[in-house]
Amino acid sequence: MSRTAGRPRRAGISRAVLDAAVELVARDGYRATSLDDIARASGVAKTTVYRRWESKGALVAAALLDRLGDLPGVTGESDLRATVAWLAGAASRPDVHALLLGVLAETTDSELRSELRAQVRAPFVAALAQGWGVDAESAATAFDLVVGTLLFRSAGSEPVERRLVTDLTDLVVGYLVDQRRGT
Amino acid sequence: MSRTAGRPRRAGISRAVLDAAVELVARDGYRATSLDDIARASGVAKTTVYRRWESKGALVAAALLDRLGDLPGVTGESDLRATVAWLAGAASRPDVHALLLGVLAETTDSELRSELRAQVRAPFVAALAQGWGVDAESAATAFDLVVGTLLFRSAGSEPVERRLVTDLTDLVVGYLVDQRRGT
Amino acid sequence: MSRTAGRPRRAGISRAVLDAAVELVARDGYRATSLDDIARASGVAKTTVYRRWESKGALVAAALLDRLGDLPGVTGESDLRATVAWLAGAASRPDVHALLLGVLAETTDSELRSELRAQVRAPFVAALAQGWGVDAESAATAFDLVVGTLLFRSAGSEPVERRLVTDLTDLVVGYLVDQRRGT
Amino acid sequence: MSRTAGRPRRAGISRAVLDAAVELVARDGYRATSLDDIARASGVAKTTVYRRWESKGALVAAALLDRLGDLPGVTGESDLRATVAWLAGAASRPDVHALLLGVLAETTDSELRSELRAQVRAPFVAALAQGWGVDAESAATAFDLVVGTLLFRSAGSEPVERRLVTDLTDLVVGYLVDQRRGT
DNA sequence: TCATAAACGAGACGGTACGTCTCGTCTTTAC
């Protein structure tokens, strides 16, 4: 029996679609970007997109994960501050904001959100909890502090300034240190 | 001299529409609530809604402002903690979340967002800056910390627990105190 | 109790509204002309229009009658040919076409049509029947021949040429003469 | 090589929509029939209707052409009278009247009318001119005489009686014979 | 080599919502 009966999926397609999704959504916003737009921009038929992702929301969620995957990640960070700073850096990128807002807006489907939480927040929280001795709830709060604040700032169509990122990082690091002591 | 030529707008309409908008959006989400639904629920023709608000997004933004107006506001608070706690309380309400998320996610129209900033964040920031001796930027950061974090938490379809609100309030108060000293 | 209680009807209103109706409908067509347009163009409130005519169709019908009244009419014509020629002349005017087409095409209201028939076709038919010794049915056919043909020609957005009018007149006169003899 | 890329249009749809359009417009009139009604009656989504015809007017024009196509047509008629009689018969049908009036009312768009002229009047005029030796202008006049008169009579919400049709046919045949001789 | 199986492009389709446009009515103030 063959694992791969039939015509194999063309190589570059997912890459092209994800990139187009990121670019268009980052530029025009989730709502203003139609799936036809994305398909056209990536030179692919709409059918093909739907064969790989089950909805527009799922595609954008995948694009978001893909983009976050570009970043080094929390693994192997030498200290707490670097870990938090990495998160703040990731959450400062405008493309990430646009994608994330889109996913949050596609709200009825809570599966998507759960999956995002599972794939992004959970690992971060786990790493923080195990690596730095804080309880999971505090770690989750730290995550939401960083991402929520930066996302909200950018959603207000204000640029995210460096000072905000630094202040936020300091604050959250302080919070986590306190939590560790306090426990 | 006529301040009001022509038939006056019927009294209860705006109230009924705004209430219906809040209720439906809070229950079903922005996307799943159509303007026809809102009009029907408030016993008004769709035309009438569009005569008063220029789009669905504008209506929901107005509904949000209206709801926030219900809250006592920062005026006359006796201390910094109470001020921040008020904001955290407001930002913890699920109806506020649904409305805000709708406005942020579903519209490219940056006018709407600017207006929201002007009408909600600006007064708070001004009050904080003048009343508690912090610079405007720090006050804005405090606002975004509180609202952004709580909104993001709730958008992840997790309930906002009391501890989060308390921790957040403490944290932000601490931040503001530091900023005041530091200056 | 005064005979003239209340504000008297302003003098020129009906005139202005009818003229505006003719002008706009002749230029843009019945459908493309809204009652608000007519009211605006005649410097009158829409309410005022509806106080005098019960619908858009009725207004346009009135405007049509008004325009036909401008014409000398059938009365006192010295011979059959002149009578028919007068009708053909009236039915050749593009403003009459636009108005008539509007009334015929855009309204299910058969009262309007009956009234038009009563006020325009009936007198003509009566005059023809009594003056030239043809039966009413033949006279009616003659009317429809002239008006129907010219209206249809112009509705096809083709100009009504002089030859058509002459041919038509000859034809109808011939028809009527035959009918008289035949009886 | 694919003559038809993509999913083919479903077979019965145009048929069903045109039939529904004829039925509803003939029964209720152009104005009182909405496109949603037509779509619903033919078991098709409104979108699908708009994919095939660009407006309500265009759809009704197509329905009219379709109905006229049902008729035997002028081809192969053995004598002039039969030809004219065929036209008079076609122009006596109430469904044809309702459709035609609708198209004429949708007036601003003169493309529709031109197309109708091209597809219906032009062939008839050509056949008449070539087959019976009259000039095109006379043939066109004959066409307008028949159709215009009958349409106008029926638009006056009077039934079209047999005598009118016969008289009209005689008259037009006479006219054409004269034109042939006269030339 | 030839059948089977899946991917792909293209576009039709159903359904839902949007925001606009009229018509004709209703409700005020001003004259």
Added chain:
DNA sequence: GTAAAGACGAGACGTACCGTCTCGTTTATGA
């Protein structure tokens, strides 16, 4: 009591988008 101004209800219009479907065509594997 008429006029002006404009809100209101009702409902059609045409557009946009989503996600599904149905084809014809291409590209692999396995008998």
